[in-house]
Amino acid sequence: MIYLDYNATAPADPEVIEAMKPYFNELYANPSSIHTPGQKAKQAVEHSRAILAQFLNTRVDEVYFTSGGTEADNLAIKGLAFSRNKRKKIIYSSIEHHAVMNTCKYMAKFGYEVIAVPVDKYGVVDLDFIRDKIDDNTLIVSIMHANNEVGTIEPIKEIAQIAHKYGAVFHTDAVQTVGKLRIDFKESGIDMLSLSGHKFYGPKGVGALIVKKGLRFDPLLHGGHQEKNHRAGTENVPGIVGLAKACELAQKEFPQEEKRLRQLRDKLWREIDSRIPEIQLNGHPETMLANTLNISVKYVEGESLILNLNAAGIYASTGSACSSGSLEPSYVLLAMGIPAEVAHSSLRFSLGRWTGQEDIDKVIEVLPGIVEKLRAMSPLYKK
């Protein structure tokens, strides 16, 4: 099997699984219990929090564990909005993940003006548009660190500066970058950052929201006093331990792994570009995640490509896994100004820790034939 859909989800690293195991049935107590096993569970949670803090250069008390990236995004935006009521404008980008986009749109029901920032043809947000729309009434600017479909990395430092000039909070969905890029929370100017375990070899069902000290926000889930009263529910101790282990592993492989993936990805693009006519790269030629390659193979449906690759044991995607179920072309590609028919022909390869040279070679070998076969059936394609 050749798995090239790491942006959708990644397998948990064997070391992550090993780290979690004892917390299922040996150190299984509730961290809120005051007996010895409870205190050991509490220590495991707090130790994990310290690892995350060190990994992202945050304070320990800025780390809040959640059930994943989507919950973290909801907590950031709703939590902030419901704890304040003066500022009534929310700015996000037109290529945000659904977790941010739908949450921002939802806030319109509560009297917020929600503004989607356009992006250029590379998927980079329009900073002038933000400058033009932002004002003293702006509560939050939420722009993703890197896009999940095309891999474009956004200029978050500059966005943070613009936001801060108007006293707005800057939130970034960093689900696609944590573990892939070095992030220095303090230095970057980010106020709130969402991350998810399973995108960088941690377990599913766990994530975190990092919140700059002093920033007030309401909980999304009410109940016990966990996470300093900001996220109720018994802590998912094995998941939290697994997430921390994933951070440690990512830390170790900086920056060699990024270099390795970039070489593989670049080779993949170079080779298929030279073998397949009329294909295009979607995304930024340089400021892009090293593991992501999004292309459009004109005159062919992305879905047909996926299914044919699937039959050859190669697992790729047409874009976001979360919208793969729908027949709509990718809203991210449309926002980049790509025509609908070209967006429909998009194909995403996302590489990861277990992607090897031979996997890439296999795709290079197989893809041209698949494209040729599909194009031969296409009434639109003329050689």
Place this chain on the structure above:
Amino acid sequence: MIYFDYQSSKPVDPRVIESMLPYFDKKFGNPSSLHKIGDEATEILDHSRQAVAKFINAKPEEIIFTSGATESNNLALIGFALRNKHKGNHIIISEIEHISLHNIAKYLQKNGFEITRVPVDFYGQIDLDALKDSITDKTILVSINYANNEVGTIQEIAEIGNLCRERGIAFHTDAVAAESQIHINVEDNKIDLMTLSSNDIYGPKGVGVLYIKKGLRLNPIIIGGGQEFGLRSGTENIPGIVGMKTAAEIMEKEMDSEIATLKVYQKKLIQGVLDNIPDSYLNGHPEKRLANNVHFRFDGIEGESLLLALKDKDISVSTGSACSSKTLEPSHTLIALGLVHEEAHGSLQLTMGRFNKPEDIDTLLNLLPGVVKKLRGLSPLYKES
């Protein structure tokens, strides 16, 4: 180590762990992906939904996977209240709900809902007449736990279900304390919404379920990719969900024999303590209580000192809900039962489970009278009657 705090947290059954492991790194797909790895994930997600549905006699499409019982309670109450507020703004809960439910109710109260907290009797049973009387034409939801998480009292769920159905009011029950001790049938008991936790049936933490009767409308709390029929977004926690499936399957098969064993332990503990320790009492109902639960109070001592003394002997117990154990307030449940502060503070909760052995009970019964006596010797308040 002897563990008597199964209500706070349970070890994951080794069979459950085995079933989860392949889904971390071999069958690790995202169910939303179109390829084979994604399809496999979708398939096991569907199977898991069926298994959990069968466990409570529900339909698969009535099962929503969440990150745990607290999230399920939030979704049930807040999600239902916000979606149905045009029908009324009154919600009834009991005085002895889990802290998550109490805090959710407070949140709704701040947001324009009226909350009635129905009292319980000395044994922890809901006053059904008070419940009936508190219903108004603005009542949209009643939420009463299936069994109490502290004293283990089981409620008359079928009667409450009937009453609510007759009056056209939705009925939610937090079944976390009950799910390992009672075969739950949502259909027979006319339950509309029910909270389950994976860990409470020896599954992993970080997973739960909200059962939503078909036709009921709720607003989601976590929005995004539209997973779980649009009611709970976020990539599904497949290993966790598979763990809950296995846990439900095992529990379904083994519950009866497990309850039989727990009842023996329970009887032995209750008799052993009440017979051998003077001025000791059982909190909660003598019969209508969960088989895994005993809850005592002892005149003249603090539950916390007892907990610490037993901790020194490597025995883990509780003085009440783990979720509120950090506060110095006495348990709201015990106060609702009519105990005064000193009585509530002198309480000890023991919850047993699948991995307790008969020797655990013997060890505790051998130690406890001496520990209580020693602590009472230090207390200026206690005089033997």
